[in-house]
Amino acid sequence: MSAVRIIADILIGIGGIFALAGTIGILKMPDTFSRMQASTCIPTLGTVCALLGALLFAIFNKGDAGAAVKIAVICLLILVTNPLGSHALAKGAYKAGIRPEKKMEVDDLGRDLYGD
Amino acid sequence: MQKTKIPAVVSTFLVCFIFWVLLTWSFTAQELIAGGVVSLAVALFSARFFIHEKAFWFLNPAKLFGGLFYWVCVFPVELVKANVNMAKICFGGCKKINPGIVKVPVDLKSDYGQAALANSITLTPGTITMEVTEEEGQTYYYIHWIDVTAPSGKEAGDAIKGTLEKGLRRVWE
Structure with missing residues (x-):
């Protein structure tokens, strides 16, 4: 087992830990928006760490440039598209009238735009 | 059009x-x-x-290196910090949260800069940009924040996006 292989394995493990944290958050958070916040852990450090590990593995153990480039592009596309989805979901949920059960301490959006 | x-x-x-x-x-x-x-x-x-x-704004070397510096040095550090924070909250049983939506002034003028800042904020766990408005020439973001520690306005803005905005200002100003 080479040193690169060990580093790649550690990175994939770290990614798994963050994905686990995000999943726990999705299951245990009290309201829609907080759940969405916790889920952001999964595509950012969870996926990116795992893909970095795969990238190291592809470059140094397989020597496969095509696979390495594809992994890098996947990483880039996830980082670019994920915030668009989160933003659209959060705004859509708020517009559709979903509010947390326990009232939020500060809610400027409701005060200014929706007249809560 | x-x-x-x-x-x-x-x-x-x-x-x-x-x-x-x-x-x-x-x-x-x-x-x-x-x-x-x-x-x-x-x-x-x-x-x-x-x-x-x-x-072809990115052919200007100062902006190119500003952008590289932002996406290689500034943003990943903030991302890891926020991720560790969020992981702590999640493993601690999701008890220590205080969610709220704050209104925060933004000083970037360019459309691209504002889009990049909003995406960076949404990508950091713990904050989601929900709406953008403009009042009297000043742009405001409405940001859902998982742990509100500062009242709306400048103070909350510095806590959420102080470093990010400083890094982006080198690229889009």
Whole structure:
């Protein structure tokens, strides 16, 4: 087992830990928006760490440039598209009238735009 | 609807073509020509939606290195910090949260800069940009924040996006 292989394995493990944290958050958070916040852990450090590990593995153990480039592009596309989805979901949920059960301490959006 | 301009078409074509080459990763003439034709068609039809300002702003070395510095040094550090925070909250049973939506002033003027800042904020766990408004020339973001520690306005803005905005100002000002 080479040193690169060990580093790649550690990175994939770290990614798994963050994905686990995000999943726990999705299951245990009290309201829609907080759940969405916790889920952001999964595509950012969870996926990116795992893909970095795969990238190291592809470059140094397989020597496969095509696979390495594809992994890098996947990483880039996830980082670019994920915030668009989160933003659209959060705004859509708020517009559709979903509010947390326990009232939020500060809610400027409701005060200014929706007249809560 | 604005008109299609040549520099905008060229830059959109370059981006499409680079992505084509990266994804196929084969350099035979047939593949490259097919990619070129498709990229050109896409660029002709969609350039006016993508490029609203100068098409080749990134050729300015100061802005290029500002952008590289931001996406290689500034943003990943903030991302890891926020991720560790969120992981702590999640493993601790999701008890220590105080969610709320705060209104925060933003000083970036350029559309691209504002979009990049909003995306960076949404990508950091713990904050989601929900709405953008403009009042009397000042842009405001409404940000859902998992742990509200400062009242709305400048103070909350510094806590959420102080470093990010400073890094982005080097690129888009």
